[in-house]
Amino acid sequence: MSKKCSMPGIMKTDDGKERKVGVEIELSGLGYEDLVSLSSQLLGGGAKSVARYVSEISTDVGTFTIELDSDPIKDLDLQDQRLPESVRELGGQAMSVIDAAAEKIVPLEIISPPLPFSELERIEILCDELRKAGARGSREALHYAFGLQLNPELPDLKASTLVRYLQVFAALYEWLKARHQIDFSRKLTSYIEPWSSTYIDLLVAENYDPDMDQLMKDYLHYNPTRNKALDLLPLFAHLNSELLGRYVNDERIKSRPTLHYRLPDCDIDNPFWHFSTVWNDWVVLEQLAANAGDLADLIAGFRDSRKLSFHNLTTSWVDTSEQWLRSRNYV
16 A cells, blocks of 8 residues: 655654654544544554543554543542532433433544654554544535644754744745635634744744744744644743743643644544644644745745735745745645
């Protein structure tokens, strides 16, 4: 079987190890127990319950977690001895009603371990098979705003490397959003906001060359929130938690040496949607970040597109960037 997930040119970190990526998939359409059972079969691992609505699947590439994406529901305990006896007597029946409702409203989430890039076909197969079993994504209901999130490890943690990734993402944000065809329900949320326009102007300015502390200060001054299409706060927590804490105090931030790409929908019930499609668009960004000449050309064009002119008022940057990418064989 041919592989559908493209690989970037830079596959290893600066310490010689294969780069890894964490994947988070939100979905509905399957009951919690059914999702755990089917996923354990597809991933070739053994499942065990570790908490209410939280299970782990141990595989040869690490431990996958499946959970209901709602802490209040997971933490609910109607048998708590501190509750009145009358409430505890009804606990079993009440919990069944709550669970049935929760599984229809709250997404179930599959969280992968950090996977070597070369192992991503497992996620492609997992998504395709879950679709066949009845998994549903964002298009299923207006109140669904399910995402597919990537946490790719960077080749290294140099400021100059990070700047290149940020510049490419700023230039391709609208193109990526168009490619993913973001569902209306996700557009209504704050999860996938672009960066501050003022920050983008600073980022793509000629000769922008900050050290890491200055890069963090610049970003956090204009974007002190997790709710961005490309969230840098987990990376900043890893690099300098003290500096991050001057701008943001949020216990949900988890330290890790990765970017946090939150833009894509999980459109898993769409037969034309595939995990590899989302991943391969990310690889376009990877390839550009590694090509200094093409990157400079793209950023110059993007910078010009942000100026007030008749040409820019009558021309779509999405179309321009699509044509540019095709002319350089990136897509």
